[in-house]
Amino acid sequence: xxxxxxxxxxxxxxxxxxxxxxxxxxxxxxxxxxxxxxxxxxxxxxxxxxxxxxxxxxxxxxxxxxxxxxxxxxxxxxxxxxxxxxxxxxxxxxx
Amino acid sequence: xxxxxxxxxxxxxxxxxxxxxxxxxxxxxxxxxxxxxxxxxxxxxxxxxxxxxxxxxxxxxxxxxxxxxxxxxxxxxxxxxxxxxxxxxxxxxxxxxxxxxxxxxxxxxxxxxxxxxxxxxxxxxxxxxxxxxxxxxxxxxxxxxxxxxxxxxxxxxxxxxxxxxxxxxxxxxxxxxxxxxxxxxxxxxxxxxxxxxxxxxxxxxxxxxxxxxxxxxxxxxxxxxxxxxxxxxxxxxxxxxxxxxxxxxxxxxxxxxxxxxxxxxxxxxxxxxxxxxxxxxxxxxxxxxxxxxxxxxxxxxxxxxxxxxxxxxxxxxxxxxxxxxxxxxxxxxxxxxxxxxxxxxxxxxxxxxxxxxxxxxxxxxxxxxxxxxxxxxxxxxxxxxxxxxxxxxxxxxxxxxxxxxxxxxxxxxxxxxxxxxxxxxxxxxxxxxxxxxxxxxxxxxxxxxxxxxxxxxxxxxxxxxxxxxxxxxxxxxxxxxxxxxxxxxxxxxxxxxxxxxxxxxxxxxxxxxxxxxxxxxxxxxxxxxxxxxxxxxxxxxxxxxxxxxxxxxxxxxxxxxxxxxxxxxxxxxxxxxxxxxxxxxxxxxxxxxxxxxxxxxxxxxxxxxxxxxxxxxxxxxxxxxxxxxxxxxxxxxxxxxxxx
Numbered sequence: 001x002x003x004x005x006x007x008x009x010x011x012x013x014x015x016x017x018x019x020x021x022x023x024x025x026x027x028x029x030x031x032x033x034x035x036x037x038x039x040x041x042x043x044x045x046x047x048x049x050x051x052x053x054x055x056x057x058x059x060x061x062x063x064x065x066x067x068x069x070x071x072x073x074x075x076x077x078x079x080x081x082x083x084x085x086x087x088x089x090x091x092x093x094x095x
Numbered sequence: 096x097x098x099x100x101x102x103x104x105x106x107x108x109x110x111x112x113x114x115x116x117x118x119x120x121x122x123x124x125x126x127x128x129x130x131x132x133x134x135x136x137x138x139x140x141x142x143x144x145x146x147x148x149x150x151x152x153x154x155x156x157x158x159x160x161x162x163x164x165x166x167x168x169x170x171x172x173x174x175x176x177x178x179x180x181x182x183x184x185x186x187x188x189x190x191x192x193x194x195x196x197x198x199x200x201x202x203x204x205x206x207x208x209x210x211x212x213x214x215x216x217x218x219x220x221x222x223x224x225x226x227x228x229x230x231x232x233x234x235x236x237x238x239x240x241x242x243x244x245x246x247x248x249x250x251x252x253x254x255x256x257x258x259x260x261x262x263x264x265x266x267x268x269x270x271x272x273x274x275x276x277x278x279x280x281x282x283x284x285x286x287x288x289x290x291x292x293x294x295x296x297x298x299x300x301x302x303x304x305x306x307x308x309x310x311x312x313x314x315x316x317x318x319x320x321x322x323x324x325x326x327x328x329x330x331x332x333x334x335x336x337x338x339x340x341x342x343x344x345x346x347x348x349x350x351x352x353x354x355x356x357x358x359x360x361x362x363x364x365x366x367x368x369x370x371x372x373x374x375x376x377x378x379x380x381x382x383x384x385x386x387x388x389x390x391x392x393x394x395x396x397x398x399x400x401x402x403x404x405x406x407x408x409x410x411x412x413x414x415x416x417x418x419x420x421x422x423x424x425x426x427x428x429x430x431x432x433x434x435x436x437x438x439x440x441x442x443x444x445x446x447x448x449x450x451x452x453x454x455x456x457x458x459x460x461x462x463x464x465x466x467x468x469x470x471x472x473x474x475x476x477x478x479x480x481x482x483x484x485x486x487x488x489x490x491x492x493x494x495x496x497x498x499x500x501x502x503x504x505x506x507x508x509x510x511x512x513x514x515x516x517x518x519x520x521x522x523x524x525x526x527x528x529x530x531x532x533x534x535x536x537x538x539x540x541x542x543x544x545x546x547x548x549x550x551x552x553x554x555x556x557x558x559x560x561x562x563x564x565x566x567x568x569x570x571x572x573x574x575x576x577x578x579x580x581x582x583x584x585x586x587x588x589x590x591x592x593x594x595x596x597x598x599x600x601x602x603x604x605x606x607x608x609x610x611x612x613x614x615x616x617x618x619x620x621x622x623x624x625x626x627x628x629x630x631x632x633x634x635x636x637x638x639x640x641x642x643x644x645x646x647x648x649x650x651x652x653x654x655x656x657x658x659x660x661x662x663x664x665x666x667x668x669x670x671x672x673x674x675x676x677x678x679x680x681x682x683x684x685x686x687x688x689x690x691x692x693x694x695x696x697x698x699x700x701x702x703x704x705x706x707x708x709x710x711x712x713x714x715x716x717x718x719x720x721x722x723x724x725x726x727x728x729x730x731x732x733x734x735x736x737x738x739x
Binding site for chain 1: 192193469478580
């Protein structure tokens with residue numbers, strides 16, 4: 001299948017979304033490549049409902065590079081900054 | 096009708112009101128212990144209802160049934176191996192989608208189930224209306240709506256449980272995955288069917304595709320061919336979808352959960368943010384959040400230590416007014432002096448530890464059940480990260496300044512064993528109230544408050560460095576914070592009090608035998624004149640390396656019982672309270688440093704054993720003794736150089 005790369009389909013880390021913006025998860029970059037640590041990390045995110053294609057609303061970020069508060073599948077989650085940086089999303093343009 | 100026995104297990108996510116339901120069901124007939132050989136807590140209870148004796152097991156609050164954590168593994172093994180008659184899946188009606196994700200996994204374990212659709216009130220506040228009958232139909236599992244905190248729906252739940260238990264094991268409904276996955280599940284299932292295994296064959300097949308480590312290991316022992324086949328089939332799915340097979344299956348499961356949730360719930364969001372929402376925004380505010388947190392922590396401190404201190408004084412008063420009477424009763428002589436030392440140990444335990452632990456537990460549970468702890472963790476995460484811990488560890492650490500015992504017990508809020516260990520280790524290094532007595536009473540009093548302050552700062556630096564060191568050396572991956580911040584709710588006071596009551600009982604069972612043995616041993620040594628011998632034996636360390644008076648060795652031994660005893664004993668042995676006359680400033684500082692780090696007191700050791708087991712508790716204790724001695728000696732040499 002052909003995949004068109006338009007600028008607004010750009011994958012950006014979740015942390016690049018501003019407060020109040022929504023993104024759709026496109027991929028998750030493992031913690032340390034393909035190692036076990038990466039898998040555990042990915043599995044944990046999946047189990048919390050952050051599967052590819054899921055909508056994430058960024059509510060706010062804690063100061064001092066703290067965690068990010070997100071709304072996903074109707075529940076409110078806090079995600080450590082390091083974790084949020086490895087979640088890649090496509091920005092959903094606000095109407 | 097003769098008495099019939101039923102075993103039920105409560106399973107569900109964290110913060111869904113599982114423990115409230117557990118307490119409603121079992122009342123005071125509870126037992127809290129650990130899972131055999133594990134440090135995960137196990138709560139059990141019994142109730143009698145309509146001629147049935149029902150045993151209830153409260154499984155840990157988890158989000159999935161993979162093998163990500165020990166809790167998940169324990170839960171699914173329990174359901175598969177022990178086969179409870181009914182699994183009661185408690186779900187949060189206000190976060191239906193994620194809770195159903197767990198429900199779908201439970202259904203795959205092919206166990207008789209009843210769903211308690213709990214927190215209907217919170218869902219209603221959020222504007223969520225749920226069609227219970229439709230949910231029941233779509234899942235093929237009976238659903239009972241409950242508001243556990245008000246006791247609503249509990250008898251209906253019990254009736255349903257009995258109904259399901261009577262029906263026994265029959266057909267179990269399950270979800271179907273996409274065709275390309277189902278075909279492959281069928282292939283693997285065909286091979287697994289021949290194997291005697293405690294998991295249902297379809298479940299084992301799905302988990303093999305997901306690359307589940309435990310099941311791969313177990314099946315490989317019996318039939319390695321199947322594992323290889325599963326790996327090959329998983330690869331095929333990966334090629335079709337462009338994601339790992341585990342991701343594909345999890346996504347599909349979530350899709351199904353989402354579909355069901357959307358079909359049964361109607362959402363009419365309230366126009367104004369609710370009061371819970373406003374409190375949430377305030378307590379996680381980037382500026383206001385911090386002063387609010389400090390205020391809450393300070394009032395927690397204040398309550399625990401004012402209340403604890405008051406009760407402690409009161410009990411002390413009662414016991415010591417009984418002292419002459421007790422001495423009369425016990426008489427004098429060798430045997431009675433032994434007995435008396437045991438009494439003193441118990442009194443110390445009763446008056447020092449318990450008065451502080453009880454209010455601590457109550458407040459900790461209130462903060463946890465209400466949902467505040469997760470907000471504090473949110474605010475403190477970035478700071479705690481530097482020590483390889485995440486936000487939640489902040490709470491026990493703070494409490495360590497009061498008493499290490501409740502602080503260690505509080506470390507159970509950490510998710511993984513590794514983090515519990517790290518947090519517990521760091522916590523034992525925090526100077527508790529008893530150590531504060533020495534820091535202020537010796538160094539502060541005779542060298543000035545700036546020296547005491549410097550010791551506190553020095554302590555913080557050491558904690559930070561050791562925490563970082565432990566974090567770097569401990570094997571395992573550091574877990575980043577991923578935490579649900581569930582809607583604020585009013586905690587159920589009865590549940591909080593019961594939890595406190597049973598945890599206290601657990602603590603007494605572990606701590607008091609230790610305290611008794613400890614006091615007896617020291618008394619024996621004293622009677623047999625071993626103390627002088629030990630003083631001599633220790634003198635190369637105390638005198639030679641640390642430059643302290645030889646007598647300090649004995650006080651350090653007694654300090655194991657209660658750290659403030661060291662100072663009291665030092666003054667009795669030196670026959671003065673004016674330490675300036677008998678100790679040099681260097682000796683004071685070195686002595687205080689050693690006491691600050693050298694060993695957790697016996698009650699803390701008991702708490703350590705409860706939380707992390709004998710071996711690790713012993714390891715931490717030995718490490719801290721060695722560390723304190725090394726540090727003290729180095730400090731002595733540096734201080735001698737700079738002060739002379």
